[in-house]
Amino acid sequence: MHELSIVSSIVDTVTESLAAYPGARVKEVRLRVGVLAAVVEDSLQFCYGIVTEDTPLAGSALVVKTLPVMAHCAPCGRDVEIASIQSLRCPRCGAPATDLRQGRELEIDCIEIVEKSGGIA
Amino acid sequence: MTTRIVELRRGILKKNDELAAGLRQRYTAAGVLVLNLVSSPGTGKTAFLERTLRELLASGARAAALVGDLETDNDAQRLAASGAPVRQINTHGICHLEAEMVGKHLDGWNLADLDYLFIENVGNLVCPSSYDLGEKIRVALLSVTEGEDKPLKYPTLFNSADAAVISKIDIAEPCGFDREAALWNINEIRPGIRIFETSAKTGAGMHEWYAYLAEERANVRA
Numbered sequence: 001m002h003e004l005s006i007v008s009s010i011v012d013t014v015t016e017s018l019a020a021y022p023g024a025r026v027k028e029v030r031l032r033v034g035v036l037a038a039v040v041e042d043s044l045q046f047c048y049g050i051v052t053e054d055t056p057l058a059g060s061a062l063v064v065k066t067l068p069v070m071a072h073c074a075p076c077g078r079d080v081e082i083a084s085i086q087s088l089r090c091p092r093c094g095a096p097a098t099d100l101r102q103g104r105e106l107e108i109d110c111i112e113i114v115e116k117s118g119g120i121a
Numbered sequence: 122m123t124t125r126i127v128e129l130r131r132g133i134l135k136k137n138d139e140l141a142a143g144l145r146q147r148y149t150a151a152g153v154l155v156l157n158l159v160s161s162p163g164t165g166k167t168a169f170l171e172r173t174l175r176e177l178l179a180s181g182a183r184a185a186a187l188v189g190d191l192e193t194d195n196d197a198q199r200l201a202a203s204g205a206p207v208r209q210i211n212t213h214g215i216c217h218l219e220a221e222m223v224g225k226h227l228d229g230w231n232l233a234d235l236d237y238l239f240i241e242n243v244g245n246l247v248c249p250s251s252y253d254l255g256e257k258i259r260v261a262l263l264s265v266t267e268g269e270d271k272p273l274k275y276p277t278l279f280n281s282a283d284a285a286v287i288s289k290i291d292i293a294e295p296c297g298f299d300r301e302a303a304l305w306n307i308n309e310i311r312p313g314i315r316i317f318e319t320s321a322k323t324g325a326g327m328h329e330w331y332a333y334l335a336e337e338r339a340n341v342r343a
Contacts, residue, residue, distance in 0.1 A: 002215075002216055002217055002247075002248035002251060002252075005215070005219075006133055006134070006251075009133050009134060009135075009136065010133055013129065013131055013133070013135075014129075017127060017129055021125075021127070024125075027124060031133070036276070036277050036280055036281070037251065037277070038247055038248065038250045038251050038277035038278070039251070085276040085277070085280070085310075086273045086276060086309065086310070087309045087310075088280065088309065088310060088311070088312055089309070089312075096308070096312030096313060097312060098312050098313055104281075106132060106133045106134060106251065107130065107131060107132045107133055108129045108130070108131050108133060109128070109129065109130065110126050110127055110128045110129055110130070111126070111127050111129060112124055112125070112126050112127075113124065113125050113127060114122055114123070114124050114125075115122070115123050115124070115125060116122065117122050117123055
């Protein structure tokens with residue numbers, strides 16, 4: 001259950017980035033999360049509702065894009081998608097997948113904000 | 122009212138990752154080999170580490186340990202009996218160690234005086250996998266009492282490990298431990314990983330582990 005720490009980091013990062021957009025409200029926060037990142041989306045969503053209360057992120061939606069494991073398969077000479085994290089093997093030739101190229105991501109891709117119009121100060 | 126998309130492209134644990142990168146530089150500059158030991162509660166991390174510390178000290182090497190637990194300093198007391206410098210990190214409810222906690226607990230230690238630093242993580246097979254502590258080697262431990270399919274149940278942790286240790290092999294038989302299945306499963310999750318089959322009680326398999334430590338330590342200096 002480290003999702004709480006993760007959500008707190010998200011709130012900190014997003015709040016910092018809002019400094020450049022005074023008065024803006026956050027509508028959506030979009031994440032990229034690899035299947036090997038060891039986070040559970042349900043827990044993230046649960047914590048998100050609680051942690052964002054009374055922050056500029058209150059009421060915003062958390063959108064999680066899940067990324068599969070991609071590995072470079074040397075025998076096949078190409079990147080392949082690994083369907084199951086219970087067996088890290090190339091789906092084409094069965095070679096062990098040791099050179100992972102994707103699947104551990106845990107990042108904020110972008111945020112969607114609503115700015116006040118007529119912002120001429 | 123206008124909406125706008127702001128690209129951030131930032132690692133959520135960037136702060137931890139940056140601190141860990143700083144620690145890694147310090148470790149390398151000091152020539153100390155740092156290992157992060159991760160397992161479920163009850164796998165025998167402390168017993169394994171106790172034996173390892175005694176052996177290393179007896180062989181003239183300089184080793185120290187940081188040990189993470191939610192509460193109590195029982196493990197630190199056990200490990201300190203080996204004669205090695207040991208510090209307890211109490212996380213007070215946090216289920217994993219973070220780079221910042223490690224950094225704080227290194228204050229006052231001259232890393233250049235050490236050959237090995239072991240970090241015993243909080244007993245947990247999920248959360249520690251996300252937190253880099255700047256270690257060179259992450260060791261995932263699994264005891265024969267836990268079931269051969271544990272690597273399949275916790276693939277994220279086992280996949281992030283650099284070495285795996287099967288502990289308590291002295292009681293493998295009464296536990297009905299299926300060795301072949303365990304080795305197979307670990308290899309399915311982390312193909313090609315070094316696996317050590319050990320008993321901290323009898324010392325079985327520990328020599329291969331010590332040889333590996335010496336080898337990796339030599340690489341840090343190189």
